[in-house]
Amino acid sequence: MGVISSSQPPGTSSPRSRRTARTSTPAVDVTDSGLAANEAAAGDERKKLFSLGTALKHPLADYGFLLGATLLLLIVGLIMVMSASTVFSYRSTGSSYTLFLRQSMFAAAGVAGMLFLSRMPVAFFRRMALPAMILAFVMLLLVLVPGIGVEVNGQRNWISLGGPFRLQPSEFGKLALAMWVANLLATRRDRVTGWKTLMIPLAPVAGALIFLILMEGDLGTTLVMMPMVAAMLLVAGAPMRLFAWLGGGVLAVIALMSITTPYRLARFTSWLDPASDPDGAGWQVLHGQYALATGGWWGVGLGASREKWGFLPEAQTDFILAVIGEEVGLVGTLSVLGLFVVLALVISQIAMRTQDDFVRLATTGVGIWIVAQAIINIGAVVGALPITGLPLPLVSYGGSSLTFTLMAIGMILAFARAQPEAAAFLATRKVARKAGSRRALKKQERRREQRQRSTAGAAPRNAQPRDLSQDDTGESPGKVRRVRKPRRPASSSRTTAAKGATRSRRRPTEEP
Secondary structure, three states, X not given: OOOOOOOOOOOOOOHHHHHHHHXXXXXXXXXXXXXXXXXXXXXXXXHHHOHHHHHHOOOOHHHHHHHHHHHHHHHHHHHHHHHHOHHHHHHHHOOOOHHHHHHHHHHHHHHHHHHHHHOOOHHHHHHHHHHHHHHHHHHHHHHOOOOOEEEEOOEEEEEEOOOOOEEOHHHHHHHHHHHHHHHHHHHOHXXXXXXXXXXXXXXXHHHHHHHHHHHOOOHHHHHHHHHHHHHHHHHHOOOOHHHHHHHHHHHHHHHHHHHHOHHHHHHHHHHHOHHXXXXXXXXXXXXXXXXXXXXXXXXXXXXXXXXXXXXXXXXXXXXXXXXXXXXXXXXHHHHHHHHHHHHHHHHHHHHHHOOOHHHHHHHHHHHHHHHHHHHHHHHHHHOOOOOOOOOOOOOOOOHHHHHHHHHHHHHHHXXXXXXXXXXXXXXXXXXXXXXXXXXXXXXXXXXXXXXHHHHHXXXXXXXXXXOOOOOOOOOOOOOOOOOOOOOOOHHHHHHHHHHHHHHHHHHHHHOO
16 A cells, blocks of 8 residues: 655555556456356367367268378378388489379379269269279289280289389279179178078179189289178178188188299298298398388488388388388387278278268278288288288379279268268358358448449438439530620739720731
8 A cells, every 4th residue: 555645645646556556466357247258268268178079079070080191191101102212213213203203193193083082972982883893804804915914023913004104903903892892782781691692793703803813913902802891791791600611711712822822932931930031032021120120219210211222122112111110210100000090990980870881881891901901011011921012001102002092082081971960061061151152242242332432422312313314514415505704803904904905006007
């Protein structure tokens, strides 16, 4: 409390009291309006703290998380392909970035196809199931034609497109098989109870497709297709006794293909004991493990891999995970695996939420395709499974694998948008956007009218409408008006009289 001196007038405070008033605690509004404002502010803070929970409850949460995880894996893959392929690309093409530019081109095409398919209705995929299956058979048969099919590393499963570009029909066959089997089982859901329903036409068609891929030497793709079909049958409600027979047949085919092919047998023996042939069949497995061990927790640095300098075969394709572990360490490797876990969880969530049999079966097939291929690739890199030559989905170098995997994810994105909550939200947002656009147009019209009024000038409120039959003076255009001469001011009268006298004196002299 300030002390008032005798020289200070009453009603005023000292400077010390004014400083104390400035630094005092502000008053708290305890009225109803103040309490409501405080509660609203606290609610906003709670919303910020639980923004992740709000995002998970959003109607488009599955769509957003699936798209985000896919794009993150794609970006990581492009970065690692550029890092892992520089040495091989320079040796084969003379440029360190040729393979990266090709992969970027395939990624752009795949993303365009993914976004296009994500806007399609579910009925579109059911209509395209049979044509896609026929196209897959045609392309697989073309691979066996001499001059069209191209053999690489003992496998004849590519079609030459001219120059360095090749198409792998077996990658498209995965997508076609998932769509066709899902459509077939959704149509015959109540009849998937015995051998007859499975044999006609599921078993012959799927078996023929897998047999063509086996003839081309691509055992890895068949190892993905068979569990994909089995999972779709399980979701469709097939009896469990069928899986025992199917599992036995699959193991018999795998054993037969491994024994009869020399390089597959060498891969199998090197998997059992890589150190028995460190300079031969066990070279790739051992150097993949060396790369993972060298990386440690944080890696040696992006682009600083040593194994990619000719020591690790297929560093940019089958063993790109080894380069990831070497350059960004265990933390980076676990981050990539975490993105695959997010991808699998979102896909399973979409399959469980839907009420459409085709959507559930097709989503299950694509999910098993991506997860099984990732597990087989990761298992081969760490030495838990034999090498099959399968790329890591969305990460490894390979145009066909990347493009058709993105298109399959685009189909699942369309399923996520077709969920009841998501469809209702999108419809509401569309209506709101249309209403907002109409309001914006009306606002623009009002602003245009205001500008016209401001440029033309504000007219008086009681002004009468102008008669177009009269001019500015109020008379008709045809009437002749008499123009009065302006009066001269009085001050100029003397000057005028003097000029008149001068003219009168000059006139006689000007006559002849």
